[in-house]
Amino acid sequence: MGIINLKNIVVTFHQKDHEVTAVNDVSLEIAQGDIYGIVGYSGAGKSTLVRNINLLQMPTSGKVSVDGKDLSNLTVRELREERKKIGMIFQHFNLFDSRTIADNVGFALSNLTKAEKAKKVEELLDLVGILDKKDAFPEQLSGGQKQRVAIARALANDPKILLCDEATSALDPKTTLDVLALLKDLQQKLGLTIVIITHEMQVVKEICNQVAVMEKGRIIERGRVIDIFNNPQEPLTVDFIRTATHLDGAEEIVLANNPGDIYELIFSGSKASDPVIIELYKQYDLTASILYGNVEYIQNEPLGILLVKFDKSLGDDVKSYLDSQSVRLRKLERSAS
Ligand SMILES: Nc1ncnc2c1ncn2[C@@H]1O[C@H](COP(=O)(O)OP(=O)(O)O)[C@@H](O)[C@H]1O
Ligand SMILES: [Mg+2]
Structure with missing residues (x-):
């Protein structure tokens, strides 16, 4: 049983x-x-879904349990205690502009003496790498630094779970990577469970081990990130992955510059591309011209993508050989224009 269990959650809103x-x-x-x-x-429906986890949003129907407790059966006071196990950060940081960084973090701390509070705030700011900004005000910080403050505040009550709603969507790519690295580091140091909502598959690729793809209020596909990247089933998932692996742009350029049939070969896990290309030549006398190549590392496992043109059409023997090597083959489609 997972630390977070959502069962048959439905949320309906009445609009006009x-x-x-x-x-x-x-x-x-x-x-x-x-x-x-x-x-x-x-x-x-991503934000609505995760807001069910801390009951910021009550489900219209369905069951939410966190850390073994059914949240719908709790008194208001019990719910407040359970919510402390769950921290949350947002796209726009939600800091108090008129308070110092230390006060922004200290604000979330309850039941501590002044001295204990000051000590805890320093520990938290140190943990996220901005202890030197303790007396500054939010407007004096960069976006990445502000998100670090928000993370420190979210961790103030030693939660077991951290919910991140588009937490890097307002940050530039480099700062995004820094914040994601921090989250991964915190996950390991503190044994946190982290839920990351995003519209960017790049973020998922960077740090997630599991992923669910949502469309129109439903989860349409889910699984280990490496499996989903290797073999996505739904067209929407395919779209997200193509963007994250930069294949979108490459495909267009390759098609525009090369007439004839172009194939995409995907090599996952332990299969390296060189031996397969060499075997195609040796066994089937088939030459593959490589027009584009890329290797991504997902959870430390390589995922290789080649766009190639063969010197003759592919027989079934070649197709079944590639299949036996777990290489996925797809002919690129040319849009009629
Ligand atoms: N408080 C609300 N009142 C009415 N409709 C809402 C409310 N919150 C979200 N919605 C609607 O629910 C749908 C899902 O929204 P949301 O969960 O914010 O999606 P996402 O986070 O994936 O962008 C949208 O159609 C949105 O307009
Ligand atoms: Mg949202």
């Missing part, structure tokens, strides 16, 4: 003259220690 089903019968189990990505376009 109609109902919107923001979350439509979603069940989700997240294991202790996971960095779980929830990816989808704007409006898919």
Whole structure:
């Protein structure tokens, strides 16, 4: 049983003259220690779904249990205690502009003496690498530094779970990587379970071990990140992955500059591309011209992508050889224009 268990969650909203089903019968189990990505376009229902985890959003129907407790059966006071186990950060940081960094973090701390509080604030700021900014005000900090403050504040009550709603969406790519590295580091140091909502598969690729893809209030595909990248089933998942692996742009350029059939070969896990290309030549007298190549590392496992042109058409023997080597083959489509 996971640390987070959502069962048949439905959330409907009444807008002016109609109902919107923001979350439509979603069940989700997240294991202790996971960095779980929830990816989808704007409006898919991601924020509404994760707000169910700390009951910032009450489900219209369905069951939420966190750390073995059914949250719907708790008194207001018990719920407040349970919520402390769950920290949350947002796209726009939500800091108090008129308070110092130390006060922004200290604000979240309850039941401590002044001295204990000061000590805890220093520990938290040190943990996220901005102890030197303790007396500064938010406006004096960069976006990445502000998000570090928000992370320190979210961790103030030693939560077991950290929810991140588009936490890097307002940051530049380099700062995004820094913040993601910090989250991964914190996950390991503190044994946190992290849920990451994002519209960027790049973020998922960077730090998540599990991912769920959301569309129109439903989870349409889920699994280990490496498996989803290797073999996505749904067209939307394919779209997200193509963007994250930069294949989108490459495909266009290769097609524009090369007439004839172009194939995509995907090599996953331990299969290296060189021996397969050499075997095709030796066994089948087939030459592959490589037009584009890229290797991504996902959870330390390589995922290789080649775009190639063969010197003759492919027989079934070649196709079954590639299949036997777990190399996925796809002919690129030329859009009629
Ligand atoms: N408080 C609300 N009242 C009415 N409709 C809402 C509310 N919150 C979200 N929605 C609607 O629910 C759907 C999902 O929204 P949201 O969960 O914010 O998606 P995402 O985070 O994936 O962008 C959208 O159609 C949105 O307009
Ligand atoms: Mg959202």
